[in-house]
Amino acid sequence: MIDPGVELPARTRIRIRVEGTVQGVGFRPFVYALAAEHGVAGFVGNDCGGVFAEVEGDPPALAAFVGALERRAPPLAVVERVTTEPIPAVGERGFRIAPSEDAEARRALVPPDLATCEDCLAEVFAPSGRRRHYAFTNCTGCGPRFTIVTGVPYDRAATTMAGFALCDDCAGEYKDPEDRRFHAQPVCCPACGPALRFHGPNGRPVRGEPVEVAARWLRQGRIVAVKGLGGYHLAVLADHEAAVTALRDRKHREAKPFAVMVPDLDAARTLVGLEEAAERLLSGTRRPIVLLPRRLDARVAQAVAPGARHLGIMLPYTPLHHLLARRVARPIVLTSGNVSDEPIAHRDEDAVTRLSGIADGFLLHDRPIHVRADDSVVRLFRGRELPLRRSRGYVPSPLTVRTRFARPLLACGAELKNTFCVASGDRVFLSPHIGDLENYETLRSFTEGIEHFCRLFGVRPQIIAHDLHPDYLSTKYALERGDAETAAVQHHHAHIASCLADNGHDGPVIGIALDGLGYGDDGTLWGGELLVADLAGYERAGHLETVPMPGGAAAVREPWRMAAAHLDALYGDDVPDLAVVRRHPDQWASVTTLARTRTNAPSTSSAGRLFDAVSAIVCGRDTAAYEGQAAIELEQRADTGERGGYAMTVTDGAPLLLRGTDLVRGAVDDLASGVGPGRIAARFHNGLAFALVRAACALRDRTGLRVAALSGGVFQNMILLERVVTGLERENFTVLVHSRVPPNDGGICLGQAVVAATRLATP
Structure with missing residues (x-):
């Protein structure tokens, strides 16, 4: 903030640094509009530390401008820190968005994937318009983020949208400060963006509009693989007993409950009991699967959740899911696209190979998924979230903890429900759900994920924390790296430390x-x-x-x-x-x-x-x-x-x-x-x-x-x-109790991280 006690000349210039989740959330357009409102000149841009700006104007206008950066930030932004320093005025006029800058020290926060906003949804289902029924509609307030990001700063060139050149209409929106797609990196339309297609298990295209074909096949009781945001799903009608049973048989998932997607909250109310907190979770920007008490008259097949009192319910979170849910107009099982115990498939060739023995047809598109991310799963305990699986919609938003990580750290997690994390400063970045480290595919997902996180957040681990168990693959990975000091943390101590960090408490506790x-x-x-x-x-x-x-x-x-x-x-x-x-x-x-x-x-x-x-x-x-x-x-x-x-x-x-x-x-x-x-x-x-x-x-x-x-x-x-x-x-x-990370082994890595850092800081 500008010190009000410092006397500034009639016109001055300041350099501003904004840290936090400020890339991919419409922050630069917000700054641009704010500059016009306050009549200041200069520029704003992204770099690997977050958002930078230089602003010139009258001192009162500058002070009001800087104050508004924090108070009025976009809804999806998380402003952690705003710092300013005076620099010489240069007489600049006008305001612009500068090209992004790269730097070695990476502190910028990549936002999670965001559910489709109401404005984009209205376009998708409008009677006319160039994005009517377009499955990849997005803006600065919604759409893919983490799963398409290949690097930082967050710009189109560092996403899997890099291969889709903007058409004139989309380029106009992208450059228009008055448009909600101003500098929205995944912006696209049918003329320039990704496209859907549908084919059978033999790879041959099926005639017809792809979503309508998928809906028809589902209504016929067939199994359809759907390429989503963070990976592939397998879908069947949730009220079709034979179809759900066939999915169980082919997927080798004997009894574990399936999640069910419904079009909206009204449809959810026909299946489960809803309280206000559950409605907020289901319809928010994260869109997890929420486990809720099942209605006795819920019209779903017994094979969906055999003997269970609860159903895992989710609402659509991409235009594609909205289109499919409305076309089918019945509850749809939407489960991870994998054979049980394998990681979710996210690369096209791999998915078709692995799922061809399960799916009857494939609803595909040509936007690559860079990082897999399973759907998140939560329960509610006394109106608060109790995460069971923290993944899409939550990752990679960092957890700010009381522990200070003086040296960059990697914590490798446990064997089951594995997640890992990297940490530096006061931030911990947890990975999406990896799964059980029991096969090559899951282990490869684990190692690739670590490499991506270290690169994305600029962390070169000097400390690697791991479980005591000598036979865990995560432990073996930590000990075999040989490029950092290792720290073994007992499993149950890590559980309790995870709960302490989750609650901002240092202990001691029982x-x-x-x-x-x-x-x-x-x-x-x-x-x-x-x-x-x-x-x-x-x-x-x-x-x-x-x-x-x-x-x-x-x-x-x-x-x-x-x-x-x-x-x-x-x-x-x-x-x-x-x-x-x-x-x-x-x-x-x-x-x-x-x-x-x-x-x-x-x-x-x-x-x-x-x-x-x-x-x-x-x-x-x-x-x-x-x-x-x-x-x-x-x-x-x-x-x-x-x-x-x-x-x-x-x-x-x-x-x-x-x-x-x-x-x-x-x-x-x-x-x-x-x-x-x-x-x-x-x-x-x-x-x-x-x-x-x-x-x-x-x-x-x-x-x-x-x-x-x-x-x-x-x-x-x-x-x-x-x-x-x-x-x-x-x-x-x-x-x-837990509210930010799971109480199960999906939260272990957080505990490992804070224990290792605390021990190293203790004289």
């Missing part, structure tokens, strides 16, 4: 980290942890009792093995006559022998594996088609009106021990008494929540800490989260 598995510093597998932690370190102050995992990784895929381990620990050879036992008579003895002898049966304190055991006993979930399925089904079965809970022992000591077998015994006793699965599932949730609150209170009495942080994938469970938060608040705790 951290409750519940998930599937994480490598402990004692070499065992943790997953039900109470930590007294800050960003620098932690003490393992409590945990679930350890039990064997018979068969190791096989116990994750086959939850009944965890039931066998718990039941054998409780009853030995006198295990009750339960359905789970009768379902596996030939294997029961061999699996319990593994558990007793600890042969190929590593010890674990995992909360996720405890959920698996109870789900196998109560819900009959013996095998898991996807990670967390057993736990999710147990949550879905729970009777939310049930307030009773099983008594769970919390033994005093250092560390505290919470006996999960008590919850298993309670479930078995109720089964024997004829209690229904819904009440049993609820009593399990309540009993675990009560015990966690009691354990936190015991640690509060020892430490004096009254702040609790909750993290880990198990806290995606809304029943458990609500019960634990409510219980802790009744005990006068301040409770920190």
Whole structure:
């Protein structure tokens, strides 16, 4: 800001630097209009640091101009810092947009992809006009950004639109300060921009207008691959049971729910219950998939979300999606274009090759996607976002944190639900969702993504943070790079640190980290942890009792093995006559022998594996088609009106021990008494929540800490989260939960980053 106490000459000139998300959001046109309003001269431009300007005029006009830069910035801009310095006046007249400048130090922020604005949507569905029904309509307030950017500064030449030369009409809009497409980099129209086409699995074009052909094929019950903003989707009619079942079979996605796209909020209300916060999320510029309570009369196929109380709902976010949704006029399944466990396809040749065995037809276009970005997924907890997958619409907007990154840093994340991040200064740039690092395609996406982020944000890592687990591919990548100092961060400490950074808190706190598995510093597998932690370190102050995992990784895929381990620990050879036992008579003895002898049966304190055991006993979930399925089904079965809970022992000591077998015994006793699965599932949730609150209170009495942080994938469970938060608040705790990054392993990299930076800054 200009210091009002400094006397300036009658006409002066200042150099201005604006930092933040100020490229690709209409900031230069805004500055241009602001200059005209205040009668000042000069120029504005983009460079790798953000927006630069030199402005000349009377001192009062300059002061008003600079103040308005922050107060009246465009809605999609995020102004972090405005700095000015006086320079000699040159007598300049008029105002102009200068060519962009390149520089080595890159601090400019690339905006995320933005949903189609109302003005552009009105053009698309207008009775006439050159952009009527044009699938790539955009302006400075909407359209592709991150997924088409190849470098900075953000100009057309540094996007995948570089190959589309502007026609005279679009060039006129681009150059007109009064037009909303003034310096909109992806601006185009049917005469000069990308075009749609439709072809069958054999690559042959299909006659007809491409969107209408796709809509017709969908109405006929066929599967259509649709090239979207950050990758390909697979689409079928959501109310067509045979089509959805065929998609499951071809995609090898046995049970995991599909997302459903509907044209508007009115259509969404026919499928799910909507509250105001959900409506804002669904219709905002980010357009994530939102998990919402399913209406009993929702007209969707059972195969869309088998047995689920919630549906993942999304609204269209590109003109193409709007056109398709209106033509079909029925709910559409829109799921990632991949075979299960692979990354979403985003390059045309690769997509056609990989999806030709799944899709009957392809709705394509010729605008390249530079960076893949899956759809984001969120839930709502007490009216606030709880991200489950942070990707399109959110990435690459940085997180500003309290930790200072004195040296550039890369954090590699975990093995499952992988994301990575790069950090410098006080900014952390999280990658889009990568997925599980279990195959070559996903690993290549991980390594290519790191290279792109480092180049885009000018980060050359001097520190690389990684998980303790030696067999994670992300850990191996970190250790094999050899070009930076490495820092190992324990998995559950990273979870709690992620929650602290998410909430702007440095700790210490009582951290409750519940998930599937994480490598402990004692070499065992943790997953039900109470930590007294800050960003620098932690003490393992409590945990679930350890039990064997018979068969190791096989116990994750086959939850009944965890039931066998718990039941054998409780009853030995006198295990009750339960359905789970009768379902596996030939294997029961061999699996319990593994558990007793600890042969190929590593010890674990995992909360996720405890959920698996109870789900196998109560819900009959013996095998898991996807990670967390057993736990999710147990949550879905729970009777939310049930307030009773099983008594769970919390033994005093250092560390505290919470006996999960008590919850298993309670479930078995109720089964024997004829209690229904819904009440049993609820009593399990309540009993675990009560015990966690009691354990936190015991640690509060020892430490004096009254702040609790909750993290880990198990806290995606809304029943458990609500019960634990409510219980802790009744005990006068301040409770920190996630709202900017996922509680699951998708948020791990943030925790790794702040822990590594804090340790390096600690004397």
